[in-house]
Amino acid sequence: MININEVVETNQMIEKENLDVRTITLGISLLDCADSDLDKLCEKVYTKITTVAKDLVKTGREIEKKYAIPIVNKRISVTPIALVGGSACKTSDDFVKIAKTLDEAAKKVGVNFLGGYSALVAKGMTKADELLIRSIPKALASTDIVCSSINLGSTKTGINMDAVRLMGEIIKQTAELTKENDSLGCAKLVVFCNAPDDNPFMAGAFHGVTEADAVINVGVSGPGVVKTALESVRGESFEVLGETIKKTAFKITRVGQLVAKEASKKLGIPFGIIDLSLAPTPAIGDSVADILCEMGLDHAGAPGTTAALAMLNDQVKKGGIMASSYVGGLSGAFIPVSEDQGMIDAVNAGSLTLEKLEAMTCVCSVGLDMIAIPGDTKATTISGIIADEMAIGMVNQKTTAVRLIPAVGKDVGDTVEFGGLLGRAPIMPVNNFSCDAFVGRVGRIPAPIHSFKN
Amino acid sequence: MKRTIITVVGKDTVGIIAKVCTYLANNRINILDISQTIVQGYFTMMMIVDLQSSEKSFDTVSDELEQIGEEIGVVVKCQREEIFDSMHRI
Numbered sequence: 001m002i003n004i005n006e007v008v009e010t011n012q013m014i015e016k017e018n019l020d021v022r023t024i025t026l027g028i029s030l031l032d033c034a035d036s037d038l039d040k041l042c043e044k045v046y047t048k049i050t051t052v053a054k055d056l057v058k059t060g061r062e063i064e065k066k067y068a069i070p071i072v073n074k075r076i077s078v079t080p081i082a083l084v085g086g087s088a089c090k091t092s093d094d095f096v097k098i099a100k101t102l103d104e105a106a107k108k109v110g111v112n113f114l115g116g117y118s119a120l121v122a123k124g125m126t127k128a129d130e131l132l133i134r135s136i137p138k139a140l141a142s143t144d145i146v147c148s149s150i151n152l153g154s155t156k157t158g159i160n161m162d163a164v165r166l167m168g169e170i171i172k173q174t175a176e177l178t179k180e181n182d183s184l185g186c187a188k189l190v191v192f193c194n195a196p197d198d199n200p201f202m203a204g205a206f207h208g209v210t211e212a213d214a215v216i217n218v219g220v221s222g223p224g225v226v227k228t229a230l231e232s233v234r235g236e237s238f239e240v241l242g243e244t245i246k247k248t249a250f251k252i253t254r255v256g257q258l259v260a261k262e263a264s265k266k267l268g269i270p271f272g273i274i275d276l277s278l279a280p281t282p283a284i285g286d287s288v289a290d291i292l293c294e295m296g297l298d299h300a301g302a303p304g305t306t307a308a309l310a311m312l313n314d315q316v317k318k319g320g321i322m323a324s325s326y327v328g329g330l331s332g333a334f335i336p337v338s339e340d341q342g343m344i345d346a347v348n349a350g351s352l353t354l355e356k357l358e359a360m361t362c363v364c365s366v367g368l369d370m371i372a373i374p375g376d377t378k379a380t381t382i383s384g385i386i387a388d389e390m391a392i393g394m395v396n397q398k399t400t401a402v403r404l405i406p407a408v409g410k411d412v413g414d415t416v417e418f419g420g421l422l423g424r425a426p427i428m429p430v431n432n433f434s435c436d437a438f439v440g441r442v443g444r445i446p447a448p449i450h451s452f453k454n
Numbered sequence: 455m456k457r458t459i460i461t462v463v464g465k466d467t468v469g470i471i472a473k474v475c476t477y478l479a480n481n482r483i484n485i486l487d488i489s490q491t492i493v494q495g496y497f498t499m500m501m502i503v504d505l506q507s508s509e510k511s512f513d514t515v516s517d518e519l520e521q522i523g524e525e526i527g528v529v530v531k532c533q534r535e536e537i538f539d540s541m542h543r544i
Contacts, residue, residue: 002535004489004500006542007459011531065513067537254540 014069017224018286019252021259022279023073024060025200027207027215027272028052030079030116038088042101045084049076049105049114052214052269057110059266063259071259072281072421076106077205077217078116086128092135099139103146113188115205117148120195123157123444133166137173140185147188147203151195153390155397158447159193164390165439167191168383172406175375179408182416186405187338187370191386193393193400198273199329204366204401215272216264217329220256221279222248224286226316230294241295242315249276249319257324275329276320277365278312280340282423288312288333289342300335300343301352309333310363330399332365338405338418338425339370347426354385354428362392367401372416372425375408377432382406384435387445395448457486457535458503458512460519464528466497473526474501477519482507497528502535 013019033044053076060074078084081098089095099117106114117139119129136148150167153159171186178185190203197208200217207215229248233240256274264271280288289300295308313332321327335357337343346352354371361367367389373382386402393400407416410427417424462470471488478485478501487502505512516532523530 001487001502002459002538002542004491004498006538007461007500008491008493008498010538010541011461011463065516066534068531068533069537251541255537258536258540 013222013225017222017228018281018283019222019225019255020070020072021218021256022221022277023075023200023219024056024071024259024263025075025077025205025217025219026053026056026267026269027077027198027211027217029207029211029213030084031209034084034087036087038094038097041085041088042098045098046101046105049078049102050108053109053111055267059263062266063262067258069255069259073112074110075200075202075205076109076111076114077200077207078102078114079207079209080116080118080120082119082126082129082132083209085132086126089128089131092131092138095132095135096139096142099135099143099146103143106145111145113145113147113202115147115149115202116207117146118150118206120151121160121163122151122154123160125160125163133163133170136170136189137177137185140174140188141177147205149190149192149195149204149206151192152386153193153394153445155194155394156447159387159390159394159445161387161439161444162442164387165380165383167386168379168439171382171404172379175406175408182418183375183405183407184418187403187418187422190401190403193390194398196329196399200275201277201279201330203403211272212270214269216260216267216269217272217275218256218260218263219275219277219279219329220252221277222252223278223280223288223291225252226278227285227287227291227294230291238311242311245312245315246319249316250323253320253323271326273326273328274320274324276317276324276327276331277329278316278333280334280336281421282339282341284341287340287342288335289340289346293342299349299351300346301356305356306359306363309335309360313364330365334366334369335360335364336369337371337428338416338423339421340423344424344426347428354430358388358392361389361400362396366399367393367403369401369403370405370422370425371403372405372407372410372427373430374411374427375406376411377406377430380434380436380439381430381432383439385430387439391445456505458505459533459535459538460501460503461531462499462523462528463493463496464523467526470497470526470528471499473522474519474530477522478503481510481515483515
């Protein structure tokens with residue numbers, strides 16, 4: 001039987017160390033909503049979302065109550081809209097209409113975010129893909145909770161540099177259209193290399209075409225729990241450090257597995273995957289950077305950071321894998337800047353730079369995330385940063401992503417404030433030497449060789 | 455059998471166990487195990503109970519116990535046992 005120490009430990013994690021289930025994300029296929037008539041398509045999309053997801057929020061609350069564990073977000077991911085709207089949308093404004101429909105449907109069922117205003121263009125863009133991409137600035141400015149993601153490359157296909165170049169401009173336009181709110185639109189827009197089909201986390205969640213009609217994916221979290229566990233092994237060997245992280249990750253993931261199974265049963269929708277991620281929030285004590293400090297660094301970004309992060313990421317996966325029957329999504333430690341107080345402190349202290357963050361993304365999920373840069377950064381520079389990050393993902397056969405916020409009217413020394421889970425970010429300096437001629441080349445970077453590994 | 459864990463945390467005072475147990479008895483909730491300890495200076499009690507013969511639902515019991523906790527100045531929490539099983543048993 002369960003003993004009092006175990007009960008106290010669990011409740012301490014929940015109450016004092018911010019253990020929570022970060023998100024229950026309901027993936028819904030909209031492929032069957034495709035229609036050549038835009039109005040009919042929007043109606044079908046609205047009906048399907050509001051029918052399939054009608055009990056999602058209620059079910060989430062019931063589970064919260066039953067186990068007294070917070071489930072922070074209830075979200076929806078849908079089939080990439082470029083595929084769904086392909087035959088109905090003749091202009092970018094047609095796609096914006098679908099975005100507004102998604103926004104309304106998501107608000108109707110009461111979820112926090114809906115992801116899937118997406119296009120998969122790793123090798124090439126269809127007409128519809130390009131129309132959707134060009135509609136993103138307006139779509140994100142005229143909706144509140146719709147998130148957009150674009151897959152720009154993969155290990156198998158290489159990097160679509162035409163799309164990378166275009167996204168540099170789109171990110172700038174999105175920032176401009178939402179400049180009244182510190183360019184908030186860019187916080188809802190992410191580009192990927194090797195985007196997973198079953199990611200429950202925003203802004204990159206979409207319901208891949210290889211998925212079933214509807215599926216439940218759950219993202220767990222708990223940087224605070226790992227940090228507290230590591231406090232008890234200060235000065236111990238790497239073996240002890242690794243074991244402690246593994247055991248903690250196991251416990252955290254088991255809670256996610258329980259919640260996912262329960263939600264799946266209650267909603268009558270199959271369980272997909274658990275995403276084993278350490279996702280920080282701006283709350284004090286809920287920080288991945290703090291774990292790195294606890295491992296022995298003065299600040300995130302100090303020499304040793306990449307090694308510490310590599311170990312953390314790997315041990316989290318090793319512990320989590322055994323705790324869940326199906327693992328997927330992004331699965332790893334997230335290192336967003338604005339959503340992690342420890343990262344913000346490290347930037348302000350001068351310890352953490354964009355280049356160091358790029359190095360860190362080689363060993364963890366996901367990428368350059370929630371980083372505010374000067375508003376006057378050139379579109380080609382943004383494309384260059386994206387291309388670098390995509391290259392890391394392509395060569396290392398992992399998911400990488402870029403979510404940059406070129407905050408209009410702001411420069412190094414200023415801060416952007418988004419509030420809530422999105423947090424706040426100091427503007428970070430960018431290397432402004434030109435890459436115009438490189439980014440200006442047309443075509444794609446070929447897929448890398450899969451042999452002769454050195 | 456689906457069991458529920460009740461935890462009571464707060465400053466130690468006369469009659470905490472009595473209050474909670476009276477409520478449980480009145481609602482035909484059987485106590486299977488009970489233990490207590492002091493964690494960081496706070497009185498901490500855990501009960502494993504069985505709600506099967508009670509007419510009240512888990513939600514109602516949970517809300518009413520929370521209410522009783524507020525009256526005597528402690529925090530009372532009800533959770534289904536599965537969360538602890540999941541976390542601490544392979």
